[in-house]
Amino acid sequence: MSTTLKEYHAPVWSEPVILEMGYPGRRGVIFSDVEAEVQAAVGSADGLIPANMRRTRKPALPEMSEPEVLYHYLRLSQQTLGMMNISLFGTCTMKYNAQINEAMAWRPEITHVHPYQDEDTLQGALEVVHGMDTILRELSGMDQFIFQAGGGADAAYTNCAVTRAYHASRDELAQRDEIITTIQTHPSSAATAAAAGFKVITLMIEENGYPSLESLKAAVSNRTAALMVNNPDDMGVYNPEIREWVRVVHEAGGLCFYDHANFNGAMTKIRARELGFDACMFMLHKTFGAPKSGVGGPAVGAYGCSAELAPFLPAPVVAFDGERYSLDYDRPQSAGKIREFWGNVPVILKAYAWSRAMGAEGMAEASDISVLANNYMEKGLLAIRGVTRSHPEATSPRMEMTRYSLEQLKEDTGVDVHDVQNRMSDFGIDPMWSSHHPWLVPEPFTPEAGEMYGKEALDTWIAVLAHISDEAYSNPEIVKTSPHNQAIHRLKAAPLEDPLRWAMTWRSYLRKNSKKTA
Amino acid sequence: MSNHVAHPYMANSVPALKQEMLDSIGVDSIEELFQQIPEGHRLQRPINLPPALNESELRRHLVSTLSKNKTCEQNLNFLGAGCWQHHVPAACDEVVRRNEWLTSVFGEPSSDHGRNQAWFEFCSQLGELLNMDLVGLPVRSWGCAAGHAIRMATRITGRNEVAVVRAIDPERLSIIRNYCEPVDMPSHIVVRLVDYDPATGLLDLDHLRASIGEQTAAVYFETPSYFGVIEQQGAEIAAIAHAAGAEVIVGVDPISLGVLAAPIDFGADIVVGTTQPLGVHMNCGGGVSGFIATRDEELYAHQYPTLFISIGETTKPGEYGFGLSLFEQSSYGLRDKGNDWTGHSVYMWAIANAVYMAMMGPQGFEDVGNVILQRAHYATKLLADIPGVRVTFPSGFFKEFVVNFDATGLSVKDINKRLLAFGIFGGKDLTQDFPELGASALYCVTEIHTQADLERLTAALKKVIAQ
Numbered sequence: 001m002s003t004t005l006k007e008y009h010a011p012v013w014s015e016p017v018i019l020e021m022g023y024p025g026r027r028g029v030i031f032s033d034v035e036a037e038v039q040a041a042v043g044s045a046d047g048l049i050p051a052n053m054r055r056t057r058k059p060a061l062p063e064m065s066e067p068e069v070l071y072h073y074l075r076l077s078q079q080t081l082g083m084m085n086i087s088l089f090g091t092c093t094m095k096y097n098a099q100i101n102e103a104m105a106w107r108p109e110i111t112h113v114h115p116y117q118d119e120d121t122l123q124g125a126l127e128v129v130h131g132m133d134t135i136l137r138e139l140s141g142m143d144q145f146i147f148q149a150g151g152g153a154d155a156a157y158t159n160c161a162v163t164r165a166y167h168a169s170r171d172e173l174a175q176r177d178e179i180i181t182t183i184q185t186h187p188s189s190a191a192t193a194a195a196a197g198f199k200v201i202t203l204m205i206e207e208n209g210y211p212s213l214e215s216l217k218a219a220v221s222n223r224t225a226a227l228m229v230n231n232p233d234d235m236g237v238y239n240p241e242i243r244e245w246v247r248v249v250h251e252a253g254g255l256c257f258y259d260h261a262n263f264n265g266a267m268t269k270i271r272a273r274e275l276g277f278d279a280c281m282f283m284l285h286k287t288f289g290a291p292k293s294g295v296g297g298p299a300v301g302a303y304g305c306s307a308e309l310a311p312f313l314p315a316p317v318v319a320f321d322g323e324r325y326s327l328d329y330d331r332p333q334s335a336g337k338i339r340e341f342w343g344n345v346p347v348i349l350k351a352y353a354w355s356r357a358m359g360a361e362g363m364a365e366a367s368d369i370s371v372l373a374n375n376y377m378e379k380g381l382l383a384i385r386g387v388t389r390s391h392p393e394a395t396s397p398r399m400e401m402t403r404y405s406l407e408q409l410k411e412d413t414g415v416d417v418h419d420v421q422n423r424m425s426d427f428g429i430d431p432m433w434s435s436h437h438p439w440l441v442p443e444p445f446t447p448e449a450g451e452m453y454g455k456e457a458l459d460t461w462i463a464v465l466a467h468i469s470d471e472a473y474s475n476p477e478i479v480k481t482s483p484h485n486q487a488i489h490r491l492k493a494a495p496l497e498d499p500l501r502w503a504m505t506w507r508s509y510l511r512k513n514s515k516k517t518a
Numbered sequence: 519m520s521n522h523v524a525h526p527y528m529a530n531s532v533p534a535l536k537q538e539m540l541d542s543i544g545v546d547s548i549e550e551l552f553q554q555i556p557e558g559h560r561l562q563r564p565i566n567l568p569p570a571l572n573e574s575e576l577r578r579h580l581v582s583t584l585s586k587n588k589t590c591e592q593n594l595n596f597l598g599a600g601c602w603q604h605h606v607p608a609a610c611d612e613v614v615r616r617n618e619w620l621t622s623v624f625g626e627p628s629s630d631h632g633r634n635q636a637w638f639e640f641c642s643q644l645g646e647l648l649n650m651d652l653v654g655l656p657v658r659s660w661g662c663a664a665g666h667a668i669r670m671a672t673r674i675t676g677r678n679e680v681a682v683v684r685a686i687d688p689e690r691l692s693i694i695r696n697y698c699e700p701v702d703m704p705s706h707i708v709v710r711l712v713d714y715d716p717a718t719g720l721l722d723l724d725h726l727r728a729s730i731g732e733q734t735a736a737v738y739f740e741t742p743s744y745f746g747v748i749e750q751q752g753a754e755i756a757a758i759a760h761a762a763g764a765e766v767i768v769g770v771d772p773i774s775l776g777v778l779a780a781p782i783d784f785g786a787d788i789v790v791g792t793t794q795p796l797g798v799h800m801n802c803g804g805g806v807s808g809f810i811a812t813r814d815e816e817l818y819a820h821q822y823p824t825l826f827i828s829i830g831e832t833t834k835p836g837e838y839g840f841g842l843s844l845f846e847q848s849s850y851g852l853r854d855k856g857n858d859w860t861g862h863s864v865y866m867w868a869i870a871n872a873v874y875m876a877m878m879g880p881q882g883f884e885d886v887g888n889v890i891l892q893r894a895h896y897a898t899k900l901l902a903d904i905p906g907v908r909v910t911f912p913s914g915f916f917k918e919f920v921v922n923f924d925a926t927g928l929s930v931k932d933i934n935k936r937l938l939a940f941g942i943f944g945g946k947d948l949t950q951d952f953p954e955l956g957a958s959a960l961y962c963v964t965e966i967h968t969q970a971d972l973e974r975l976t977a978a979l980k981k982v983i984a985q
Binding site for chain 1: 525527528529530531535536538539540542543545548550551552553554555556558559560561564565566567568569570571572573576577579580581583584585586587588589590591593595597599600601603605607609611612613615616617618619620621622623624625626627628629630631632633635636637638639641642643644645646647649650651652653654655656658659660661662669687689690692693695696697699700702703704705706741748750752753775776777778779780783784799800801802803804806814816819826827828829830831832833834837838839840841842843844849850851852853854855856858859860861862863864865866867868869872873875876877878879880881882883884885886887888889891892893895896899913914934935938943946965968969
């Protein structure tokens with residue numbers, strides 16, 4: 001393979017913090033005075049505020065013209081690499097966020113619509129939500145989806161709320177106070193279970209990459225409320241005993257929740273309900289082509305469940321009688337709200353649009369390509385000095401991602417995964433993902449090729465890592481002091497954890513550095 | 519595969535490329551790569567979805583579907599209740615749609631520099647509006663922020679009760695109850711609702727005193743309240759709460775803060791709210807967001823469930839950098855031992871919020887606050903003159919107010935149906951959630967409503983009621 005690395009440098013703007021910018025009296029937005037009759041009828045605004053509730057000192061916001069603000073933020077956008085070249089961020093399933101989907105989501109029929117409007121005026125939005133529900137039902141075998149959760153973690157929380165309501169309806173909630181998960185399941189499953197009031201039992205993985213059935217059997221009891229698990233996990237390992245797991249948990253009276261975070265390699269191949277699961281979750285901002293916005297959202301964790309659990313879903317649920325769509329708020333057994341209103345409708349629209357652009361065959365092909373590309377990359381990556389694959393006992397081809405380790409590289413050269421992440425960005429490549437905490441594999445990294453990028457892009461990615469490995473063995477300092485071609489140099493970590501020096505706002509920064517506010 | 523057409527979203531969907539990769543791996547078919555999934559787990563039939571659409575077909579399908587919506591641009595809207603129609607400067611839309619941050623994930627502080635700075639500027643500017651030094655990255659909604667803040671207060675105080683104002687959005691209250699857990703859970707937090715004065719809409723201080731005790735972790739109230747009323751007893755409420763050793767959590771609509779006092783100035787310890795009014799469209803409810811802010815004290819900082827972005831220094835002297843702070847205490851760092859949970863939220867809206875606050879500046883916030891106050895009060899004067907119509911709390915409100923229709927003999931549902939024929943979306947029906955208010959609706963008037971709009975509403979209501 002001979003891939004020539006492109007020369008790259010990020011824009012350097014040395015942009016001030018916006019609170020340092022501006023000039024007194026400049027304006028970015030203006031509002032006209034109220035009409036004379038309004039003024040005459042109600043008097044001054046000041047008189048309409050209870051005296052003790054008036055603001056006495058103006059906020060120290062910048063005073064800027066419209067173009068000054070616009071161009072400041074455009075310069076900042078330029079200083080964000082943001083998948084402009086290659087980003088293989090494992091578990092996040094980097095997909096093309098189609099422009100047509102953005103264009104549709106910014107039409108006034110979405111932006112200028114209020115969720116409490118009369119249902120007759122919302123038929124378009126409701127049809128889209130119902131359409132997405134129908135698609136996800138077919139992909140999972142579940143009977144009802146809702147879109148209220150603002151992300152994957154929020155959907156895991158939804159599952160905990162539904163689990164509580166289900167067991168409460170059977171007068172078993174006080175007894176069933178444990179949720180079982182695995183160490184390789186996303187941290188949010190364990191975290192939301194704990195926040196929902198459950199004790200959390202975390203099963204550890206064995207040499208073959210997944211926890212043993214025996215460890216599950218030992219954990220399950222009449223205190224089990226639910227199992228929350230992903231499959232395949234984010235090392236690309238599929239638990240072949242998952243059907244048996246579900247049976248064991250059901251036998252003990254617990255519910256089974258399938259976190260489909262890593263659905264990309266399994267789309268159209270398996271259905272959660274047929275594996276026995278009671279509920280599942282899809283991330284529309286990952287698998288279904290809606291953008292992630294810096295792993296920050298707005299996002300949607302689409303939560304689906306069996307007919308048996310459906311009465312416990314947060315309200316409202318979108319219903320269709322064959323002619324008209326409506327919002328069903330009348331759900332007396334509902335677990336209560338997870339978030340105001342009925343979901344991030346623009347994100348649902350983008351996912352619906354992606355699904356319609358792909359069709360069933362397109363989804364199947366995307367799944368094929370993502371697994372093919374991951375295994376193609378594995379061959380190139382394992383040829384790089386210092387790179388090893390996790391869990392050598394798990395010999396089957398991994399699914400859509402593989403967990404690797406740079407332990408050898410670090411031992412040999414002192415260069416760690418964080419150094420390599422920084423150095424990658426010098427070649428215009430978004431730093432790769434390492435692993436969730438705790439790191440079961442030392443110096444981990446987890447590329448996920450997905451279906452968007454072409455073979456040339458994957459070859460480039462491999463070539464960059466090979467180049468950095470060569471540098472680590474020949475001139476480690478260049479990696480350890482990286483980045484060299486980025487918008488800024490490497491950030492010092494220690495001050496960010498020091499209460500005397502961290503500053504989450506400009507005013508805090510000024511105070512801690514004894515600078516006077518303007 | 520003979521008629522296979524490469525999909526525009528998938529560069530490797532060319533059959534020859536797939537074959538090249540298969541050859542490189544040394545397997546005969548893609549199917550061999552799926553050997554981890556047992557045959558018995560595999561779906562035995564093709565998935566049945568509508569056929570794939572090309573971009574032109576997709577556009578036509580979506581435009582046709584969406585055209586069934588009626589918008590607040592074509593109609594005159596008075597719905598608010600947590601999702602408000604304010605003016606969104608076009609620059610907010612332009613910036614927030616930039617692919618660089620729309621499509622980004624977490625990289626390094628150097629390669630994510632611009633986005634991290636934009637997030638820091640969101641927190642910083644919101645901190646100026648709130649007069650608070652510590653602002654976390656956004657949570658998913660106001661209700662989520664309130665729920666998290668209450669859980670923070672229980673961890674800070676080691677207590678397990680919260681007093682919550684009853685004049686609250688029922689959806690938000692439902693979320694709070696969810697975050698406070700059912701009674702069966704050992705970590706259940708008891709929610710005590712505090713009445714409001716039926717004459718003024720303000721918190722009933724006597725009932726507050728009776729509702730709190732040595733187990734009270736926090737008192738939660740809002741200003742403006744769900745009914746739009748500016749809570750002017752903030753200092754008394756805070757004094758009562760603090761005397762009992764409870765935290766004071768205040769929910770606030772930040773667009774009011776150009777004219778209304780910041781909650782910290784009357785004693786708030788934790789301030790929460792939404793930032794949707796700051797440059798984000800309603801988006802059918804998908805524009806909502808939540809924030810949590812406090813003083814910059816370790817006691818509070820270590821209880822946030824959110825991620826933080828701190829300003830810092832790089833290896834080049836004098837250069838700013840921005841990075842995650844206190845990551846370890848989050849659920850990403852500590853799983854079930856972390857503070858509540860974090861994950862995808864609404865960080866993209868934080869960038870729109872940052873643009874909005876910078877464009878508004880101190881004077882913009884003062885002006886918009888003044889215009890809203892005057893127009894909303896003018897609206898109540900017009901409405902109160904309609905026979906049978908009464909404004910329930912006629913003074914001391916900001917942009918929303920309760921309108922009562924009891925004397926018209928009509929239900930809010932009927933009135934709103936009839937208003938629809940005039941191209942008007944009437945206020946949110948409160949009849950079910952607040953039966954004590956009778957046939958009432960929550961109307962919202964903002965800077966976008968002109969005198970003519972308010973007169974149009976008045977004329978339509980007169981006709982509707984006379985029908």
